[in-house]
Amino acid sequence: MNNIDNETGNRIQQWLGTEYDDDTVAQVQKLVDNNEETELIDAFYRELEFGTGGLRGIMGVGSNRINKYTIGKATQGLANYLKKQFPNQTINVAVSYDCRNNSQELGHLVADVFSANGIHVYLFKELRPTPMLSFAVRHFKCQGGVMLTASHNPKEYNGYKAYWNDGGQLVAPHDKNVIHEVNAIQSVNDIKFERDSHNITLVEEDFDRIYIEENKKLSIHPEAVSAQKDLKIVFSPIHGTGIIVPKMLSAWGFTNVQVVEEQIKSDGNFPTVIYPNPEEEEAMTMAKQKGQALDADVVMATDPDADRVGLAVKNQKGEMQLLNGNQIGSLLIYYVLSSKKEKGDLQDNDFIVKTIVTSNLMTDIGNSFGVKNYETLTGFKFIGEVMTKLEGKENYLVGGEESYGFLVGDLVRDKDAVNACAFIAEMAAYFKTQGKTVFEVLLELYENYGFYQEKLISLTKKGKAGADEIKQMMADLRANPPQSLGGIKVKEIRDYSTSIAHVLADGTKTSIDLPKSDVLQFITVDGDVISARPSGTEPKIKFYCSVKEELASSDAYEQVLIKLGDKVKNIMADIVKD
Incomplete structure (x- = not known):
């Protein structure tokens, strides 16, 4: 196997050692015996690292795969870090998992490792959405949390989202520090796998009621829901944890929620879709x-861990039309701000947040209401970071990102599709009372802010060769x-990797006041924004384009x-080279 470098080869040999169980060793040996060079390189060329969405990868044997050893190692590293950060304290963590294959088993493994390290675990008895994990971290006053999920990735993936004591995913310096602790573990024998049941408390189904009731308190127009309680709503959890959404909608007062029966059952194979991504x-x-068949007012679907929501509504022709994440987020921001202004509830210290690749329509809407706008790097964890930094000083109202992640109110520090579904339904009900769709x-x-049109093109580049190709493209x-x-x-x-903005005409350079990130943006003389960014959670490079016309x-x-579509097509043809 001539293409396997020494470092990769050493990892392979380590996984053939006595530290690993017989089944794992047999699987690795089979790959070696069959000369599966590409698979061996992809599985062992690196250690999994935390990206914008935590630890995520294909399930299987290897240091670059999701399995009990990589998950165990990550958890032991996180446990070691928590102990250093909170010395002489009782440390609590919350652990949940979604519908993916092996998620429950891995969730229990994570709980085992924490408990073996003397850390108390609030372990969800059954699968629950990511935002409920964030809520639980805050509710139980935990120092951390873990969610077993690969979000919207294909079925062969699983993942590990790590949370800090604010309920948000790990950000600097904790993300890098945890990786340092994980990398410091040189032997599987350093991982404490032996469960201590005394340190585990099961979170029962009645916790749903607490989460739902706290969200219900955020409702802005309950009178509109009462007037339109029979609003026609169609919902699908796409085989995931979003099955709690109908319970949320019912609690808010909606009585006509139709669920897509074929997609109700939790199933990590996602049999009715190619990708479980709204x-x-x-x-x-x-x-x-x-x-379309039921003439619904709104159609919504959530991803497996219910932190993203897709939406379709009736267009001017009466057809169900899918809206993109920029449109959904802009509508939610407008609904929240206009409603609070109508009720006289807007405060001087209110703010909204979006990411750098999300439509500037959101910024325009915020400015028109005199509400402060913040912009972050891509990944909702950065929006959560802003919320935590400003807690007690300024008042977060609503935020979102183009990748279908939204949050109204500050109950959690992550995107929340369950919360978003309730507000989308309430928004539709309120607009309907005004005679509008x-x-x-x-x-x-x-008409008021300009017609924004956005497009995202993702190129998938798998394995080590793909990762190298993406680096070369940037x-x-x-x-x-x-x-x-x-x-x-x-x-x-x-260039967010150097934190420098360069105006080409006069050579002026200014600093970008955000952490460094591997993102490039090109702003045209028309104000078009084109971004290039390797994904932090998938083997992809993403190209974003946003254009505007009156x-x-x-x-x-x-x-x-049509005019904007042609413009986007021409722009993307010049930058996306596959």
């Missing part, structure tokens, strides 16, 4: 079809940045839509 049109197909309000936003963009895109001159280049009236919607 960002994908295909994943929304069943829900959308049912919504959600889509009509979206068109009004475009290096090439930095070495030879485009001077124009789609025939439109580039005005400014923002919309004189809703009658011109189709015409401007």
